[in-house]
Amino acid sequence: MSFIGIKNLGLLRAIILFIVLVVYNLGSVSNSYSLERLSAERLIKNISEKVNGVISSSSSQEEVITELEEIFKKYADTDIMSLTSLGPARRRASEVQLDNFKSAFQRYFLNKYARRFRELQDGEISILSSRSVRSIVEVKTRIRLIDWAPFEVVWLVSDRSGEIKIFNIIIDGINLLSSERTEIGVMLENRNGDIDLLSRDLRKLYH
């Protein structure tokens, strides 16, 4: 009697455990996308708070750029951004050339766009929606500035670098990475494909 009871209890336990496991796994499978979307949204919130903090402070332009650089390094996948901008030329570049280009591009990109970020002062950002497209999460936001019509900014986020990071920003339809790919492509062509010369000249721009 008790033997059967224990046996039944064991079976019952096994069944319960099985159901719990199945439910848990189903839950985690169906939640995996929304979890990723949530962390992507949280990332954008974090970034906008940090950027707002920096640009509304009364620091000098130089200090602002240095602080923005920190935020950029932390939250953006600068590697993929620079490699994508360089285009197919990256395949024939050496490791040293690539590292040099990456750091030059990072500087250039920041100097170029940091002043634009200053225009966002007193801006209000609200998250409209987010959506997973394969390994990419798209977070749509709306930015409101005083005296300006509100505009849409789309942030593309991925965790393929090992961390959840932004790799592209699309402002009112304008895709930053596409623009940079075009610009860097032209610059490279103008320098007869010399990546080292390109890196050197990138460091001189937008000071």
Added chain:
Amino acid sequence: MSAKSNLFKTSLCLIFITLITSCGSAPIKESIDDPGESFNRKIHVVNRGLDRIALRPASKVYQIIPKPIRAGVSNFASNLKVPGMILNDIVQLKLSDASSNSARLVLNTTIGIGGIFDPASNLGLPEKNSDFGETLHVWGVSEGPYIELPIFGPSTMRHTFGRAVDLVTNPISVFGTTTEQQGAMIARTLKTVDQRGRFSEVVDSIMYDSEDSYAQARLLYLQQRREFLRKTGEKEYIDPYSDVYDK
């Protein structure tokens, strides 16, 4: 008799529009089609020169005028375009946009004193932009090649044709006196000057900092225009990770 024939004409029109719109919008291209590039680049050089000697300096001077006045002129110019937008909304069968733009036109023309003020936006009726280029897109006409127009700048074949139609069908062009037409043109020009001033850093960086301002202007125009035509349609993104890491 005439009421009857009017009704007949209206229903014929509606049937025509329904037929046309049921064909479906033209697909949105991703690539750049620019067969006239070498000629377009010549126009671009001219446009850049015009910007440098006229528009850019004019926009700097215009910024001296107090902001409320500049905003009033720009609002007035925008309001003049609304009747044309309503027409385009109707032929695209975007009836909610048509009614929202109509409410906007009435409010801004009356309470907003001829469109100088923009009370409609504050009441949650922002401008629902539309133009005949968009109408052609909705009707299934494809984008056509890229063109850089003198003075007006980046465009496509379809957008250029649309602009011409919008200009000709604008109620001011049809019913306005010469003075009214001139007034409208001045307001439009001043709005352009004002916008050049407002976006000065962005425009300067495209026109003068880039090593290929033609390619940048073309890319930015096509991206923005296509985004406008895509509306809420979900966009497919290029995944740079698979391009860089999976090869």
